[in-house]
Amino acid sequence: MGLQAELTELQPVVMNLFLKSIRENRLSHGYLLEGARGTGKKRLALFLAQTLFCLEKKEQDVACGHCVNCVRIANDNHPDVHWLEPDGASIKIDQVRELKADLSKRGMESDRKVLIINEAEKMTAQAASSLLKFIEEPDSELLLLFITASSGRILPTIQSRLQTVSFKALSFKHLVKAFQEAGISEQKARIYASLTNNVKQGMLFEDDENFSEARKVVLKLYESLTRGEFSPLILIQDSWVPLFKEKAFCALGLELFLLLYRDRLYLTLFEEYQPVCSGQKDLLKQDALQISLAETTREIELILAAKSKLDSNMNMQLLMEQLILKMQRR
Missing domain, CATH: 1.20.272.10 (Zinc Finger, Delta Prime; domain 3)
Structure with missing residues (x-):
């Protein structure tokens, strides 16, 4: 199953929203992807990046998943797709400064650029304030994707400038399937799926x-x-x-x-x-x-x-x- 089909099964409402926007060329400049851990937010961000750079997209499959660019993005190896993640307990202002210097340059292979900020709630106040300029005066070719499991910890000044997309908690059926695909027996998978909606947490139970x-x-x-x-x-x-x-x-x-x-x-x-x-x-x-x-x-x-x-x-x-x-x- 390709990533597009997987995400459509996992988060149908979210995917319908984005597929419609992509096909009508109406993607916003920035989104706040919020929801519990394990609900597909990072994979959705990766998918959106692939839709911008895919070399073999079609009307139905807006990101093929197997062309050179899709594979590079999946492997975090595309020069115009930038990831910002916590360094230790937080995302620090020095990380943001370095990132802003990179984003101020022309794209390495095109004019399009994507910035994905994972665990965005962990930005220090200084780091978040430093990013505001990119949100207030967005480059038309820059797509901003903030990922968080705690939207209440994101600065209101940032939230107000992004379109919030909420991810539903995974169904019991999906969680059991995910645990089984990770090598867990069905008997244990049913217990883990009743205790957590995070597959990684379930794997910790297993070990x-x-x-x-x-x-x-x-x-x-x-x-x-x-x-x-x-x-x-x-x-x-x-x-x-x-x-x-x-x-x-x-x-x-x-x-x-x-x-x-x-x-x-x-x-x-x-x-x-x-x-x-x-x-x-x-x-x-x-x-x-x-x-x-x-x-x-x-x-x-x-x-x-x-x-x-x-x-x-x-x-x-x-x-x-x-x-x-x-x-x-x-």
């Missing part, structure tokens, strides 16, 4: 031994509550607390815990539902038949309430022990 251990502990906690074969309070003390020391990781543990109860809820409501935790499908289907909808809903509310308390300074062991005691009061 993290603590994440694998977290899934085991969470499942054991669920079984201790539903089967009563061992004490959930002892499990919290012996397994949960040593593993989930950090607040963020504890939040992830509660999210994994919540997935089991959500699956049970949907299995209660919909007979044909395919659970996210597919490895526990038989266990959850059995519980869905035996535990009332009201009880499942109550337990979900308790887990959500515990997650909200993580932002306070409450002791995490105490928080989990209170959660378990409340869940045991049927």
Whole structure:
């Protein structure tokens, strides 16, 4: 599948907007591409650059993806396509000065130039102010593409001079497919896709031994509550607390815990539902038949309430022990 087709499937509304503008020769001088990580913003920026320099474009395929220029742009090797990215934690004014010097020169191979600023929210105030001239007095042959996952951190003076295009979060189906294409099993892909819309983050889960251990502990906690074969309070003390020391990781543990109860809820409501935790499908289907909808809903509310308390300074062991005691009061 070519990049144009891939992006059309991934972000149909965004692509319809840009394809119409390209075919009618009405591209704006600058865009703010905003949306969650992993939603295709960088690939869209690359695609737009390719449409300007493609040597074999057609009415339907506005960037072929395989000509010399398309390949060079894909490999970050075209002299008239400039990328600006954070150097460490931020995009600094020295980077902007160097870039402005390059942009002030004639294009190496044509009069067209493209500037793509990735993670634009990380520009220092000085760097952002220094770029304003290019936005206020745009060169007619310069296309500006600002990419951000946090549009609220972009200076209003910059936002007001760009056309904002919002990218929708990826669907569960698209995320599962993306994880599988990255070599993840479907069973794991469904879990990762329920926790993050960022494929790179999911790959971190895959490589993290603590994440694998977290899934085991969470499942054991669920079984201790539903089967009563061992004490959930002892499990919290012996397994949960040593593993989930950090607040963020504890939040992830509660999210994994919540997935089991959500699956049970949907299995209660919909007979044909395919659970996210597919490895526990038989266990959850059995519980869905035996535990009332009201009880499942109550337990979900308790887990959500515990997650909200993580932002306070409450002791995490105490928080989990209170959660378990409340869940045991049927």
